[in-house]
Amino acid sequence: MPSRLVTGARSLATRFLPQGGVLLSVLLFGSYVMGLLRDRLFARTFGAGAELDAYNAAFVLPELTLDVLVASGLAAPFIPIFLRLRQEAAPDEGPSNAFGQTILTGALGAMAAVALVLFVFAPQTTALIAPGFDDAQRAQYVDLFRIMLITPIVFAASLTLGEVLLAERRFLAYGSAPLLYNAGIIAGTLLLSGPAGIYGPAVGAVIGSLLHLAIRLWGLRGSSFRVRPRFAFRTRPVVEFVKLMLPKTVSHPVEPMTFLYFTAVATTLGAGSVSAVSFARNFQSVPVSLIGMAFALAAFPAMSAAYAAGDRVAFVRSLRMNLLTISLLTTAAGVALFVLSGLVIELFLGGGAFDADDVAVTSLALSAFAVSVPFESLTHLLSRAIFATRHTLLQVFASLIGFGITVGLTALAAPGLGIVAIPLGFAVGSGAKVVLLAAALVLRLRRWPV
Numbered sequence: 001m002p003s004r005l006v007t008g009a010r011s012l013a014t015r016f017l018p019q020g021g022v023l024l025s026v027l028l029f030g031s032y033v034m035g036l037l038r039d040r041l042f043a044r045t046f047g048a049g050a051e052l053d054a055y056n057a058a059f060v061l062p063e064l065t066l067d068v069l070v071a072s073g074l075a076a077p078f079i080p081i082f083l084r085l086r087q088e089a090a091p092d093e094g095p096s097n098a099f100g101q102t103i104l105t106g107a108l109g110a111m112a113a114v115a116l117v118l119f120v121f122a123p124q125t126t127a128l129i130a131p132g133f134d135d136a137q138r139a140q141y142v143d144l145f146r147i148m149l150i151t152p153i154v155f156a157a158s159l160t161l162g163e164v165l166l167a168e169r170r171f172l173a174y175g176s177a178p179l180l181y182n183a184g185i186i187a188g189t190l191l192l193s194g195p196a197g198i199y200g201p202a203v204g205a206v207i208g209s210l211l212h213l214a215i216r217l218w219g220l221r222g223s224s225f226r227v228r229p230r231f232a233f234r235t236r237p238v239v240e241f242v243k244l245m246l247p248k249t250v251s252h253p254v255e256p257m258t259f260l261y262f263t264a265v266a267t268t269l270g271a272g273s274v275s276a277v278s279f280a281r282n283f284q285s286v287p288v289s290l291i292g293m294a295f296a297l298a299a300f301p302a303m304s305a306a307y308a309a310g311d312r313v314a315f316v317r318s319l320r321m322n323l324l325t326i327s328l329l330t331t332a333a334g335v336a337l338f339v340l341s342g343l344v345i346e347l348f349l350g351g352g353a354f355d356a357d358d359v360a361v362t363s364l365a366l367s368a369f370a371v372s373v374p375f376e377s378l379t380h381l382l383s384r385a386i387f388a389t390r391h392t393l394l395q396v397f398a399s400l401i402g403f404g405i406t407v408g409l410t411a412l413a414a415p416g417l418g419i420v421a422i423p424l425g426f427a428v429g430s431g432a433k434v435v436l437l438a439a440a441l442v443l444r445l446r447r448w449p450v
Helices: 002-016 021-046 050-075 078-089 094-120 122-129 135-148 150-167 171-196 199-219 236-251 254-266 273-309 312-349 356-388 393-446
Strands: none
Touching: 021 050, 021 171, 021 273, 021 312, 050 078, 050 094, 050 122, 050 135, 050 150, 050 199, 050 236, 050 254, 050 273, 078 094, 078 150, 078 236, 078 273, 078 356, 094 122, 094 150, 094 236, 122 135, 122 254, 135 150, 135 199, 150 171, 150 199, 150 273, 171 199, 236 393, 254 273, 254 393, 273 312, 273 356, 273 393, 312 356, 312 393, 356 393
């Protein structure tokens, strides 16, 4: 009987879960456990106050520039082009590797140049990122911001290598990287926050980014891909990559821009509001990442390979299976998070400098954020299904319209609802994006090449 149960469970997993999806979920869960420990250390060490607000605000623009310059270009076209080149040139992997090395070189160069400019003009960014901070907070924000600018340069390399790992389905090294990043921040907080205060976690973030890169370099052992500079920017695959990247560049930073806007709104709602939104978002993103993002990432290479081979049946089967699985699991997770939001915040963050008022405000924000869990999860799968067809413009329209709805609704509701307006605006905008992405994907499938 036990053997039959095991066999049945494996059969169900094979049928309804993408290859590598469970492994990615487990590794992401490990990362979130580390993230939870990080947040608990933050809450007990600094409380939801001015120092931690400055730390969280300092992350916003470096993450935005990374998304605009690197992540935007990698998320959509890299894997479909990389796998098509391997299929066309099999068994020779030279063309695909040359393509990957060129993109790696470009990503590092672009990110380093922009980081240098931002370092010089760091004080001028306070008007955009932290309009509600006083002079002391602004000075601290600038110092932290300049430290944080090291991380996007390191991540530019790590994210590019991560796309190669995904394409080759080396999920272990890919999924372990975020866990090590959080470990670096925790180490910085424990070892350096005593003598250095809030600058300890900032140094830890730099250490964590280096660990993030190191594990992905380790994961390439045995691969034909080698890390080396290459400048083949005028080749056909790179030109195609740039054409697909440009529209995606417009929409990919929508999420960090959304939370940049949320940060600006929260700075006007009283001390601790930025941290409350940040803590609540961290908890809300757990089921989104463990289910929506992990399953979408695992399914992406399969959908891309199916499209490259012209196998419509395999593409639709993978899409339908993951739509059903993600919808059911994330809806259940969202309901649980809504019901248990107060208990979750009290259990994991309450105590020390994080007092009862901090718990109440953060719990309220989390309960409202829970509504968006299934919607945001589905956007990951639907977006990657469109990207697998080597198309980006339709996804751009959906993202921008969803962003506009989020910002507009939050602005209208904030005066009356306070902090709740932020997660509710996000939920409505995410739901609108799901509808638009689904319509765009239907349109794309109707134009499936014969």
